[in-house]
Amino acid sequence: MKSLKFLNPYLFRYRTRLILGTLFITISNIFAIYPAEVLRKGIDMVQDGIHVYDLFKGLPMENELRSDFFNILLFFGIIVIITALLKGLFMFFMRQTIIVMSRLIEFDLKNDIYKQYQKLDLAFYxxxxxGDLMARISEDVSQVRMYVGPAIMYAIGTITLVLLVTLRMLTINAELTFYVLSPLPILAFTIYYVNSRVIKKSAAVQKQLSTISSWVQESFSGIRxxxxxxxxxxxxNKFAExxxxxxxKNVELVKVNALFFPMIILLIGLSTLITIYAGGIKxxxxxxxxxxxxxxxxxxxxLTWPVASIGWVTSIVQRAAASxxxxxxxxxxxxxxxxxxxAATPIIGDLRFDHVSFVYPDSGIVAINKISFSxxxxxSLAVIGRTGSGKSTLAALISRQYDVTSGQIFxxxxxxxxxNLNSLRSAIGYVPQEVFLFSETISNNIAFGFKPSHIASESDQESIEQAAKDAAIFDSVSQFPEGFNTRVGERGVTLSGGQKQxxxxxxxxxxxxExxxxxxxxxxxxxxxxEEVLSNLRRIMKGRTSVIIAHRISTVKHCDQIIVLDHGSIVEQGSHQDLINKDGIYAELNRKQLLEEAAAQF
Ligand SMILES: Nc1ncnc2c1ncn2[C@@H]1O[C@H](COP(=O)(O)OP(=O)(O)OP(=O)(O)O)[C@@H](O)[C@H]1O
Ligand SMILES: [Mg+2]
Structure with missing residues (x-):
């Protein structure tokens, strides 16, 4: 339950609504209980009236007495209708304040969670x-809303009604009040018990349902x-099973559910019986x-329904606390x-690693080991090395997707x-190893790089097309019927791996x-x-610091400096010619790739 304390500031933020809501609930409850008193007066009056009426039977006053009698009853009837209307009106106000409050809190909470998600680092992701991230911002928030909305509303409603009714009954007769109320705690407890069984059973039903649907989904996507x-x-057969x-599981649930209403009816009946018996004696x-x-x-x-709702409210609160x-x-x-x-930091693009090491915190893998270069x-800097040698990690460190474990980057x-982190990331154009395109038009996917709003406008078209030309994708895109307005992804075209890159x-x-x-x-x-992309890139890379990670020598040989990584350490460093002269790993790789290329010619 402690976790729910977190929501207090939110409730405090909307305290006016909460206080007004409580007031409306109380007023609505006062109007709800008033007709009972009117009913008593009515019945007592009828009972007394009949005796009086019998006395005057056959006398001239009989008719007058009768119409007086009915007028008073009519008056009582009108009071009952008016109070019912007023009760309804205040219930409307109560929902307008408290349920609206819960929606406002839900909105704030979702935004706060989203904001936090955006702040979290890659290690977290x-x-x-x-699925877990989504569940917490949607389903869990919904559970919590049930607490700040309906649960609080019913709880306040029940407390005020029980107080008002008990006080009212006590002023009439304390002993009878005790008899009448005695079955209610049993009612509340039974309902709580039944309810928690219902929750357990319906969770089992839900789980089985999701097992079936994911299995069915898989069997149809793999239908071939x-x-x-x-x-x-x-x-x-498996489906039938x-x-x-x-x-x-559903039948079990129905069994438990079937107990619910009879139980309530039984206990109300018991209470009513006690009232009539003990009342009759009195x-x-x-x-x-x-x-x-x-x-x-x-x-x-x-009192029955509000008391019955205690069980329900308790289970909402429990679920909200878990969420x-x-x-x-x-x-x-x-x-x-x-x-x-x-403060913004303007960036020119000098880059230096000074004995940088990085260990992945979750796996403990030393991905970068005491690397220095500038x-x-x-x-331009090229990074080459076997798969798993730490190249992508090095790139991630430059844009501070992770912080170094030791050493320093300048x-x-x-x-x-x-x-400034924003300045740094704004100054970097990063092409990740795993391409990700949004389900958007090609234009918007490219414009994502420079438009904060992520939506391309007419005036951007020229730069988008230029960028596409430089990346040697312009011709392919132009061949699509919708050109740059072609949608990518689920509801659009499927691009080849090379096109996406x-x-x-x-x-x-x-x-x-930069x-x-x-x-x-x-x-x-x-x-x-x-070769086409690279020759364009060389033009674009002029005046910009660039880090090129690759497996092919042909990609990296024109770079000013090349480092060869192995198990997170630099094993060779220099220009293409230096490394060829050195006749080490790099030169060996070069020979192999040249041979492969030559073989490919045949
Ligand atoms: N998110 C991660 N969490 C834990 N360990 C990781 C993570 N990413 C990479 N590693 C580990 O760090 C080491 C370096 O990985 P990295 O991705 O930097 O290699 P790479 O040189 O880019 O390989 P490739 O050429 O296949 O892309 C590997 O041993 C890898 O298993
Ligand atoms: Mg990589």
Missing amino acids: KKNKT VVKAYNREQFNQ EANLYKD VFSGEITTGTIAEFIMYVNM QTRINEFLSYEPSVVNHTS VKAGQ VDNMPLHKV RISIARAIIRKP ILIFDDCLSAVDTATE
């Missing part, structure tokens, strides 16, 4: 599944394999009137990469963590950054296209 391997009958389990002894029994029976009925604990877990997560300065602004002779390159170069990082961005294109 590696550790937590997307299923048919090719003649597995229809097997699948049919799972569906049968689902049915059984009527005989003249302690109370017959009308009072009717009044008490009305109170019992009035809030999950939400708090993410909200309290401190991002390890933080921006230490708000690149002057405007120069940009323009400033320690990286002193540079080049769009990703266009996205990076369109921002004209530092360009290409992480293995030409792996999926043929050597001819590679």
Whole structure:
């Protein structure tokens, strides 16, 4: 329950609504209980009236007495209708304040969680599944809203009603009040018990349902394999088996649910019975009137649903507390990469690594081991090395997606963590190894690189096309029927790996950054296209610091400086010619690749 304390500031923010809501609930409850008193008066009056009426039977006053009598009853009836209307009106106000408040809190909470998600670093995203992140911002927040909305509303409603009714009953007869209320705690407890069983059972139903649907989904997306391997009958049986389990779990749920209403009716019946019996005795002894029994029976009925809702409210609060604990877990997560300065830092592009090491915190893998090198602004650095040697990690360190474990990175002779994070990232055009395109038009995907709004306008078209030309993707895109307005992804065209890579390159170069990082961005294109892209890139790279990660010598040989990584350490360093002369790993790799190329010619 402690986790729900987190929501208090939110409730405090909307305290006016909460206070008004409480007031409306109380007023609505006052109007709800008033008719019971009117009913008692009515019944008592009828009872007394009949005696009086009998006395005047046959006398001239009979008719007058009768119409007076009916007029008073009519008046009582009108009072009951008016109070019912007023009760309804205030219930409307109560929902307008408290339920609206819960929606406002839900909105704030979702925004706060989203904001936190944006702040969190890559290490966090590696550790937590997307489904989990989504569940906490949607389902868990919904559970929490049930607490700040309906649960609070019903709780306040129940407390005020129980107080008002009990006070009212006590002023009439304390002993009878005790008898009448005695079954209510049993009612509340039973409902709580039944309810928690219902929750457990419905969770089981839900789980089985999701098992079935993911299994069915898979069997249909793999329908070709299923048919090719003649597995229809097997699948049919398996489906029947799972569906049968689902049915059984549902039947169990229905059984528990079926207990719910009879239980309530039984306990109200018990209460009513006690009221009539104990009340009847008191009527005989003249302690109370017959009308009072009717009044008490009305109170019992009035209390039933609110008391029944205690069980329901408790389970909402429990679920909300569990959800809030999950939400708090993410909200309290401190991002390890933080921006230490708000002042913008202009960046020129000098880059220096000084004995930099990096260990992945979750796996303990030493991905970068005491690396030192420096690149002057405007120069190019190539990083080459076997798969898993730490190339991508090195790129990630430059844009501070992770902070170094030891050593230091300098940009323009400033320690990286002193540079404004936004300035740093704005100055970098990064082409990641794993291309990601949004389900958007090609235009917008490229414009993402330089438009904060991510939507391309007419005036951007020229720069978008230029970037596409430089990335050697212009011709392919122009051939699509819708050209640059072609949508990518699920509801649009499926691009080939090489096409995606080049769009990703266009996205990076369109921002004209001070530092360009290409992480293995030409792996999926043929050597001819590679040559075309590279010759364009050389023009674009002029005056910009660039880091090119690759597996092919042909990609990197024109760079000013080449480092060869192995197991996170630099094993060779120098220009292409230096390294060839050195006749080490690099020269060996070069020979192999030249041979492969020659072989490919035949
Ligand atoms: N997010 C991560 N968490 C833990 N370990 C990681 C993570 N990413 C990479 N590693 C490990 O760090 C080492 C270096 O990986 P990195 O991705 O930098 O290699 P790479 O040189 O880019 O390889 P490739 O050429 O295949 O892209 C590998 O041993 C890898 O298993
Ligand atoms: Mg890599």
